[in-house]
Amino acid sequence: MADEQISVEVAYARPDVQVIVxxxxxxxxxxxxxxxxxxxxxxxxxxxxxxxKVGIFGKLTKRDTVLKPRDRVEIYRPLIxxxxxxxxxxxxxxxxxxxxxxxxxxxxxxxxx
Numbered sequence: 001m002a003d004e005q006i007s008v009e010v011a012y013a014r015p016d017v018q019v020i021v022x023x024x025x026x027x028x029x030x031x032x033x034x035x036x037x038x039x040x041x042x043x044x045x046x047x048x049x050x051x052x053k054v055g056i057f058g059k060l061t062k063r064d065t066v067l068k069p070r071d072r073v074e075i076y077r078p079l080i081x082x083x084x085x086x087x088x089x090x091x092x093x094x095x096x097x098x099x100x101x102x103x104x105x106x107x108x109x110x111x112x113x
């Protein structure tokens with residue numbers, strides 16, 4: 001059955017647009033095969049298929065991974081900011097916001113159940 005195909009999806013998202021491209025590939029096809037078959041590069045020329053990280057359902061994977069029916073291949077954009085640095089900035093902002101908030105004593109009831 002040389003004409004047998006499996007259905008997978010190739011997903012890509014930018015802040016302004018998200019796409020999921022349905023693709024039919026032969027059994028034994030890899031992530032790389034699905035990327036090429038999706039023609040996603042023609043629609044989004046900024047994608048460097050040689051360098052981008054890819055995954056299947058949110059888990060980083062290699063391009064030679066063999067696909068299963070209904071897999072969703074995801075193309076990940078490079079991070080703009082270092083996540084560790086962003087956490088540091090958030091933590092620092094949180095500390096500043098808490099300073100000077102006043103000392104409010106919790107209300108303590110005298111009654112005991």
